[in-house]
Amino acid sequence: MSGKRLLLLAIPLLLALAAPVTAQSPVLPGGMHVYYGDLHSHTSYSDGQQTPQDAYRSARANGLDFFSLTDHAEQLSDSELNDTLVQARAATVEGQFIAIRGFEWTSIYGHFNVFNSTNRARANDSRYDTIAEFYAWLSDPAQINALAQFNHPFYPPQDPFDAWRYDPLADLHVALIEVRNSSHLCEEEYQDALNAAWHVGGTNNSDTHQANWGVRRARTGILAPALTYHDVIESLRVRRTFATDDDDFSLLLRADDHWMGAILADGPYYLHIYARDPDITNTLASLELYHNGGLLRSFPVPAGARALTVTYALTATPAPGDWWYAKATQSDGEEAYTAPVWTLRPRPYDLVVRDNLLDEGRPPADDFIWESPDVWLRRQPDRLPWGQNLLPGATNYIHLRLLNRGDRPPTATQVSLYWAEPALAPAWPDDWHLISQFTADSAMVGRTLIVPWDAPASVPPHAALLVRLDSP
Template structure:
């Protein structure tokens, strides 16, 4: 029994081994048992990749579109040129980070998402645009219209000369030749014919009227008849808007010519002050004739504002009580002009607008032939008067535009003191400035602009000075 059992056990084991071996032989031609795990791993990786691809697609589909929106200012907002507007935005979607640009009609203002208070340059109907670019290169933008108000408020500057001579006195050329040259060669907007009265005849005075009337063409050119009262001691004056004329031979003293101005409702300017020793009786203020005297030359012939010869007399006259505009004139006796100009502000170029500007003292004096200088305080512009109810702070609105670099702006007051000043960044050609000062009594302020001379050969600088704005209590 014990032996028989011992023989059965190996038989069972043998049969089992046969079954196992047979099973292995049946599958040997179609599968490699040792690679089965690798196949499963590859399938698992492919499945994961497929899942990831699906997730990526879903992420792309779920990503929000890039959106840029201007929150402020509101559409059609109004702002005065040179003032600030608060620029704020909302940018979302896309892929951060964002690159941002704000501009007004292509002029870049900022690259910040939230610039806040930002100066808006140049007047006109403008478009403010916000452009956002995300990390993937997607671009979104928004824009709003703006109304940028002109500091000039419809006025424009006109450049010319109020003091000249022809062959009728001690100059060259006929009145026709002089005015043709001034209009067509020099290209000034206006020109005053002011021959010495002491050398004029009645017929020549009448001729000047005929010629200046013929040459005046609205919107093109204005010719103005006047004459120069020329006293060897008291000084010289250019006198305008009269039917008659007089000379220093007839009205020899300063009091005589003042009386004549009043009787003839004339408008006159003090010429080249200080050149004659009497200096118009030291520019003593005469209230009876104050409304007739509208200007004083701060530039004459080649001596401009930068030379400083006549500017102290302008300040002296203002301190004495005169309400005068500065002018810069050629006093030329031949067909030649330098870059100095008298400039008035008006809505149009006509003789009437020129005469009104003379009455309003709406002038500035410039060494430069084309610099634009606006000087105002609220609705009152250069030459005007602000009535103050009580002491307080006043603001000036200033704009200067030049094709040469602007170096300095100075607010000048009594005694020639500098009440405020600004030095723009190098190379600045256009600037707005809004200085404030405290005013507690009757006072005046004018603007002095210094620019680098790079075009006119006067060098190294050119200066413009405006008529004052007066404050009275």
């Protein structure tokens, strides 16, 4: 760490916005905009009322920018699950309203909402009826784009979610936690999850079972560059969220140049908090910064302030795994919470095969999955760094690079190579065919490995390759 950190002043810089607060959202760094939604609701497809079409229409009419239905997976039929997706797509108007199909995994050990998945897991299915089995399903390549949310973590009351047992693979998908569910505040459970090493951003959802979608004033807020399906899902995936009891209040946290939800390899040096409400009847009562579960600083709030920006300078070097979030309370008692920012918690070893040049280790969410710079095929073992079309019925050579982002050599990581026909939109695992398996050691890291493949004559020239890494 640089010694520069120790020279920073331990004095928070406090600024109340001098400009009048208008209804229009201010310009935010990085071209971001604030959007509001609800990520937990039900219809008659499980134990609620009316239909998905009714729910999406009501949510939009009541001012939500994005909205997800999450009927209980155990009560949904296959046709109802598919129809929810059809209705979500029909209700979506990019730039105006984003409808999401989700489901709720409903277990005695805790409930999860799942969004953007290819199918579902049911807690009344013996293959997925424990937390460990659900995590395994969520971490499978078939659900590579799915993300999940800890629901109402006050229930079950004892040892929810296996007493917050941390699963590093599931942590890549479990991005959210309800800080408030309906009228129930879950701040203590929010901190429990963070202290257990989960990287989750706070949400505030209705969990309504009535035909009143969008009526409740509380919201889940996100920061996104635009109101598109892709941008909403990506904002949720990287935890750019805040939970608010007020339908137009925004509370944002920024660590140096990184928005809330970020995991920082170095720093942060400065934490910036932005609180804003365009409603002239709502003023700010308190603004607080929390660190690792304790109150770090309570900032003075000018009388009658509806918008406030503060900057807090950190002097001590953060420890690996440290986290911070902001909390605001308005004069009417309504509260808001940001997602945290974290410092990187080092892993003993972390083997990575990138999905694209910008890959930071997150599950891919678009077509860049087919553009890995670390996997390519050539017709000869020459290590040249560009790919060639496959020769069916001949020996081809898969070139593979393994990267280690941890601080120790890898131990007993199994590397598996598969092929499939991309034109058939292959599903995992049925459409993927094993080519080779081997155990990685430290001598393989950072080198270009060559794996011969005697490709059958039936393999098309444009076969897709998949690399799977399994660590103990």
